[in-house]
Each structure stands twice: as C-alpha cells, then as structure tokens.
Amino acid sequence: MQLSDELQWRGFVNQMTFADIDDINQPRTFYFGVDPSADSMTIGNLAAAMMVRLFIDYGHEAYLLVGGATGMIGDPDGKKDEREVRRAEDVIHNKQAIIRQYRTLFADRKFEIVDNHDWFQNVNYIEFLHRIGKHVSMTQLLDREFVQARIGEGGSGISYAEFSYSLIQGYDFLHLYREHGVTLQLCGADQWGNSTTGVSLIRKLEAGESHVYSIPLVINKATGKKFGKSEDGAIWLDEAKTSVYKFYQFWLNVDDAGVIDYMKIYTTLDQPTIEAVAENHAINPGARSAQKVLAREVTDIVHGEKRREAVERVTEVLFGGANIASLSDEDMRVLAQEIPTVSAGGSVIEALVSTGAVSSNGEARRMIRSGAISVNGQKITEDQPAEARSLIKKGKNTFVLVTQ
Secondary structure: OOOOHHHHHHOOOEEEEOOOOHHHOOEEEEEEEEOOHHHHHHEHHHHHHHHHHHHHHOOOOOEEOHHHHHHHHOOOOOOOOOOOOOOOOHHHHHHHHHHHHHHHOOOOOOEEEEEEEHOOOOOOOHHHHOOOHHHHHHHHOOOHHHHHHHHHHOOOOOOOHOOOOHHHHHHHHHHHHHHHOOOOOEEEEHOOOOOOOHHHHHHHHOOOOOOEEEOOOOOOOOOOOOOOOOOOOEOOOOOOOOOOHHHHHHHOOOOOOOOHHHHHHHHOOOHHHHHHHHHHHHHHHHHHHHHHHHHHHHHHHHHHHHHHHHHHHHHHHHOOOOHHHHOOHHHHHHHHHHOEEEEEEEEEHHHHHHHHOOOOOOHHHHHHHHHEEOOOOOOOOOOOOOOOOOOEEOOOEEEEEEEE
C-alpha cells in the first residue's frame, strides 16, 4: 500500500492542489502548524496529527510549526466575532504546551519544530508590505466566506489584524520554502484559504511549485455535526483539561455508526486488523468491542499504555463488577479525580448526603431499604460505617469513594 492508498482508505482526503493524488507518493518536505490559541490541542488537531504521522512514516520530511506570531492574532475563519487580544505571556505558555504535545504525538519519529515568531519578530512593517503585501490580492481575501459574513449586513465586523491573518500564514509557507525547501503544507479543511495564499506567494516571488493537502472535518455520523465534543465541551489532549479517564470514556462511548471510521483516523491499526474488529463488532454490537479497541489505541497514543491501563481498571471497578481492592494507590488517585470522595469515619448515609448523592438522611434510608445502595458491590440493608477504600454506589451511575 502506498501513501495515497492509505490516505484514501483512512478517509484523509479532502482538497489538494495536486492534479493526481498519486503525486503525493513522491517524498517531499512539508510543514504542519498549530496556533497556540490554548494550552492544549484537541482531538480535532489529533486527527490532522495522525495524518501527519502517516506522511512521516512514508518518508516525507516534517517541519512542525507552532504559531508564536499568528497565535497573537488568531485565525478569524469560523469565528462570528473578533477574538480577544492575547497577552504575550499567555501565548508563550500555550506555545510551550503545544511543543510538549508535538513531542508526545510524534515520539520516535523524525521532525523539526519551528516557531513563526522567530522570523516575524524582526520584520519591518513597511518592507513586509512592499515585498509581500503587494503580491496578495485584496479581492482574494475579500472573497473569503467568513470575511463576507463578518463585513456583511448583521456581521460583527473584522479588524485589520484578523483580516491580515491569511497574509501572515501565507508568508510562513514562503519562508519555509526559502529556508528549508518546504514544498507542501498539510492542514485542516478550515485552513485551505490561508494555505493557498502561501502557494500563490511562492509562485509569484520564487516561480516555485508548492502544494497544499487538507484533511476533511471529522463528522459525527449519528448527529451530522462536527465530531470531537462532549457535553462538557472540547476533548483536550492535556489531562489537566480532560482527564485520562474522561478521555478514555469519550472514545468508549462513541456511536456504532462512526466507530470504525474513527478507528481508521485516530489509530495506527492496519487494514486487516480494523476489518477484523469491524467484523467482530457487527456480530454483537452490544459488547462494544470496537469501542474498547478504539479507546485503548487512542489513549495509548496520547497518554501512554500505563495511564490507559489504570483507567481501564477503574472502569472495571465502576461498571464491570471488579473489586475495588484490586486497585493500586495510583489507580485510587485516578478514581478520586472522577467521583465525589469522603474521608473514612462517618456512615454510608452521611457519605451519601454530604456528597449530594441524596438530598436527605430520610431519602438515603429509603434507598437502602429498597436495595438501591451497595458498598463494594454488595447491597446493604441498613446503615453502616463508611470504611476506607470502599466504593458506595447508588443506582447504576452514582458513586462515592471513601478514602483514608
């Protein structure tokens, strides 16, 4: 299988400037960039990163860009209103976080990290407009759909800074072409217009050939909406923003209609393996075997095998009937981050009331009598001491952890 074949099989095909997708099989030097608009990437960025990994694996040379300059402005595409101005120190903090995630996602692969702040910090404004701005058509920028929406009737308007974003990103491509021989930019679907600005600059100023290849937006087949958000919002790669447990659970709970497509995009499993998983899943969808494979593989890539194994053990205790005694101290810390906790010394009723699992002592007693309360998997019929390292459960999905 060549790169073009795998890109098509995995669903990594959207827009491209190549006349034929097979032209992508010739190894090139490319770049892929992320703006530090937050101190973590999301699983939307992860989809593009998985495509980037493929290009590296097939022999393409990678430059991974972090937008220290463009991040000061922010891409206006898809935004109805002007972004808030970011503080320089926030951008620096976010930039360092993105670089750490690059190193995790592309571990054991060859790449070079570049920061566009390095070449923009000393740019002379007048010289930049003279040398670069003269070669970018205002008509081309004004024709962008998001610009029309912002400046049209009912729009919120757009600042010169955000309007210039496409020009700035286009210059990134030109700079990397000149300094590192980069001839290909990989990007998300929403970056197509910005990326082709760079192709135009390279053609006009260097008489050079360059290309853009974009990944489509990942769509939730069950809802028809953009994939990658939970009830709590975006799914982040940083565990401080989305815990490893919640990250794993997100994948464990994806819909049957999309699970195999997500597996092609978000894992490195090969075609025979994924086809076997799909066949097994079709026999008994209720077992959610495909979701379990997906959750395991993606969590390993982002957080590592040990962290994933810990959340699997915690999941088995919460929903699979495993005994809490099987959890290590580290597993207990993972569990304590996800459910309410109380210290040992009180009673089960006190634990339920103090954590809000029930509204009153009377409700707790009624639930105990009806058999709706269990401790470490055993239903109780009367109140009892809440002992350390025990798990109180109300119904199917409400838990209280008793710690030391």
